[in-house]
Amino acid sequence: MLVPMIDPPARPRAASPAAPAVPASQTPQLAAFARGDDTRSALIRAGIDLFGRNGFDGASTREIARAAGVNIAGIAYHFGGKSGLHLACGEAIAGFVAETIGLLPVPETVVAGLDAEAATEAFVAAVNALGRFMLGRAEAESVARFMVREQMDPSATFAALYETLIRPRHEIMCRLFARATGEDPTSEAVIIAVSALFGQIMFFRVGRATALARLGWEVIDPPRLDAILAVVTANIRAAIATRRAALSGETRS
Amino acid sequence: MLVPMIDPPARPRAASPAAPAVPASQTPQLAAFARGDDTRSALIRAGIDLFGRNGFDGASTREIARAAGVNIAGIAYHFGGKSGLHLACGEAIAGFVAETIGLLPVPETVVAGLDAEAATEAFVAAVNALGRFMLGRAEAESVARFMVREQMDPSATFAALYETLIRPRHEIMCRLFARATGEDPTSEAVIIAVSALFGQIMFFRVGRATALARLGWEVIDPPRLDAILAVVTANIRAAIATRRAALSGETRS
DNA sequence: GTCTATAAACAGATAGAC
DNA sequence: GTCTATCTGTTTATAGAC
Numbered sequence: 001m002l003v004p005m006i007d008p009p010a011r012p013r014a015a016s017p018a019a020p021a022v023p024a025s026q027t028p029q030l031a032a033f034a035r036g037d038d039t040r041s042a043l044i045r046a047g048i049d050l051f052g053r054n055g056f057d058g059a060s061t062r063e064i065a066r067a068a069g070v071n072i073a074g075i076a077y078h079f080g081g082k083s084g085l086h087l088a089c090g091e092a093i094a095g096f097v098a099e100t101i102g103l104l105p106v107p108e109t110v111v112a113g114l115d116a117e118a119a120t121e122a123f124v125a126a127v128n129a130l131g132r133f134m135l136g137r138a139e140a141e142s143v144a145r146f147m148v149r150e151q152m153d154p155s156a157t158f159a160a161l162y163e164t165l166i167r168p169r170h171e172i173m174c175r176l177f178a179r180a181t182g183e184d185p186t187s188e189a190v191i192i193a194v195s196a197l198f199g200q201i202m203f204f205r206v207g208r209a210t211a212l213a214r215l216g217w218e219v220i221d222p223p224r225l226d227a228i229l230a231v232v233t234a235n236i237r238a239a240i241a242t243r244r245a246a247l248s249g250e251t252r253s
Numbered sequence: 254m255l256v257p258m259i260d261p262p263a264r265p266r267a268a269s270p271a272a273p274a275v276p277a278s279q280t281p282q283l284a285a286f287a288r289g290d291d292t293r294s295a296l297i298r299a300g301i302d303l304f305g306r307n308g309f310d311g312a313s314t315r316e317i318a319r320a321a322g323v324n325i326a327g328i329a330y331h332f333g334g335k336s337g338l339h340l341a342c343g344e345a346i347a348g349f350v351a352e353t354i355g356l357l358p359v360p361e362t363v364v365a366g367l368d369a370e371a372a373t374e375a376f377v378a379a380v381n382a383l384g385r386f387m388l389g390r391a392e393a394e395s396v397a398r399f400m401v402r403e404q405m406d407p408s409a410t411f412a413a414l415y416e417t418l419i420r421p422r423h424e425i426m427c428r429l430f431a432r433a434t435g436e437d438p439t440s441e442a443v444i445i446a447v448s449a450l451f452g453q454i455m456f457f458r459v460g461r462a463t464a465l466a467r468l469g470w471e472v473i474d475p476p477r478l479d480a481i482l483a484v485v486t487a488n489i490r491a492a493i494a495t496r497r498a499a500l501s502g503e504t505r506s
Numbered sequence: 507g508t509c510t511a512t513a514a515a516c517a518g519a520t521a522g523a524c
Numbered sequence: 525g526t527c528t529a530t531c532t533g534t535t536t537a538t539a540g541a542c
Contacts, residue, residue, distance in 0.1 A: 039525075053406070058310030061518060071527055076519060078525090148405065152398070153306070154462045166463055188468060192484045195464050196453035203452025206459050209407045210419055211448050215441060231445045238495035239488040246487075292507080314536065324509055329537060331507095 040078045042068035047089045052145030056086060056155065083156075090150070090157035093143050094165040100140070101129055101169075111175045119179035120240050126173060127236060128229050131201040136225045144205050170194065181243045197239060200232045293331045295321035300342040305398030309339055309408065336409075343403070343410035346396050347418040353393070354382055354422075364428045372432035373493050379426060380489060381482050384454040389478045397458050423447065434496045450492060453485045 046068035050059040061082050065072040079085040114122065134144045150158040171185075173194050178185035204211050204220065211217075217224060299321035303312040314335050318325040332338040367375065387397045403411040424438075426447050431438035457464050457473065464470075470477060 055308045055311055058308055060516080062516085071525095072518090073520080073528085074526070082518065145405070148459060151460045151462050152401065158462060162463065162466060167467065170463065170467055188480060189484060191467050192464075192481055193488070195456050195460065195467070196481070196485050196488060199452040199454070199456025199460070200449035201452070202456055202459060203448050206401060206455060207404045207448065207452070209404050209411060210415065210423065211445075213415060214420065214423055214444050214448070227441060228445055228449070231442060232449050234495070234499075235446070235449060235488065235492040238491040241495070242487070242491035313534080315534085324507095325536090326509070326538080327507080335536070 039068070039070045039074045042070055043075060043078065043085060044089055044092045047085050048093065048146050049142040051086060051089060052142050052147075052149055055149055055153070056082075061085075086155065087157050087160065089146065090161045091164075093146060094161055096143065097133070097165055100137075101133055106172050106175075108175065111172075111179055114176075114179055116180050116182065116244065119176050120237065123173065123176040123180055123240070124233055124236055126176065127198065127201065128233065130198070131229050131232065132225065134201055134205050135220055135228065136222065148202075148206055173198070177240070180240050182247050183243075193239065193243070197232075197236050200235060204228055292321070292323045292327045295323055296328060296331065296338060297342055297345045300338050301346060301399050302395040304339060304342060305395050305400075305402055308402055308406070309335075314338075339408065340410050340413065342399065343414045344417075346399060347414055349396065350386070350418055353390075354386055361428065364425075364432055367429075367432055369433050369435065369497065372429050373490065376426065376429040376433055376493070377486055377489055379429065380451065380454065381486065383451070384482050384485065385478065387454055387458050388473055388481065389475065401455075401459055426451070430493070433493050435500050436496075446492065446496070450485075450489050453488060457481055 043064065046064045047059075050064050050067060053059070054063075061075050062072055064085070065075060075082065075085050079088055111119070133140050147161065150161060170191075174190050175185040177183075177194050177197075178187070178190045181190075183190050208220075212220075215224075220228070296317065299317045300312075303317050303320060306312070307316075314328050315325055317338070318328060328335065328338050332341055364372070386393050400414065403414060423444075427443050428438045430436075430447050430450075431440070431443045434443075436443050461473075465473075468477075473481070
């Protein structure tokens, strides 16, 4: 039955009884963003992890400061308060993801120059890159958790994330998809289809507890990630091919 | 027992946090589960709403008791404490969803008697029913939020939800899908595919902020829900057809 | 069963020494 | 910039009246 249980008896809440031997500033999985070992960077790394894990209300400033190995008062000093730290975490994520996934900039003219097959390949490659980032990279796990939580319960931080990170990438995905199927990239159907196809990836992040339990897995290691992406890629190719065929049949009639 | 569910009159949000003139026990959208106007039921209704909205830590017992229109001490009296109320909310959800969506029981023998087309139709119908429940029904919005939150941060409550609700239904979906494509219903590929295809629905629940912003919508009303399900259904049919074709080609070679 | 009153622990923010 | 100490309000849980 393999039900992943983080904390069987009661919620951890007060968290670790003992002081962490290694401050978060030295954990390798977060070393790639918010670089530096100064107080500010350490707080952002710990904030992304704990805000993502426990939510804005569930993560206490004391907990974050302890994980970062710095003093609590540093949060007020560097960010003005808890909300300021949360916003700074969102901005750091936008920068980190932009650096890691790439994809941008892809000007309209470049997409327009692709034929349907090339656009399909570009779309598939983009979804795979996003999937490998969201599901595979250990240092991105906390980032993904933070972003999903902002999606479900948007704060002022979400607005910044949406404008600088989510919207530009979603628009490019829609342009590639529309080029592959021959549709209007701003049409409702294309935006819905791209969102739905991306949801396939998202399930293994948000519904990971269900996926792992059903598959009898404890983690998603590289070969398992390959298996997931193979299925998702096949579904995307099927959707695009079927959609293009239906559309060309429609215009022929 | 199947309870006739009247379609919800389109209505805004649940009780506002500040000074609710009407206690949650009288709001119609939650009246279908945790029936009764007693303290216990009112607390469960308010708990599902506020735990789902703010998380276990973010929802305070004071807030829940106020929304339920009952005294705070009733939580300790009826459920032993905050954790007990959380678990009771999960159990109430399992019962509610089971009554509403139906689908169970579908014995193995019934699935085995379906041909590929009938299995495809049954699978599509099941995903649509789930989608209409998760995205369309106003009284299920709080239920869906609660379940997604448990997925992301599983507690003891998740174990109960998984065993009594999620796993049985996921298994049936896998049997239907496998029957439609000619695969083994317990194979890794089938479990992954069913999970990924369901993720298409989940995106519009979890990533609703992104979806609404990209589509310029403020809510998902019935025609918009139809548009979403039409796209998702088309993707599912394409995936099944392509998969079945690939498999038969494989066995032929 | 439901209420008031309160206990004990925790939250975020800040003043001021260094 | 970083620290200690503390203020003020809120949290869950409980004791005891009715």
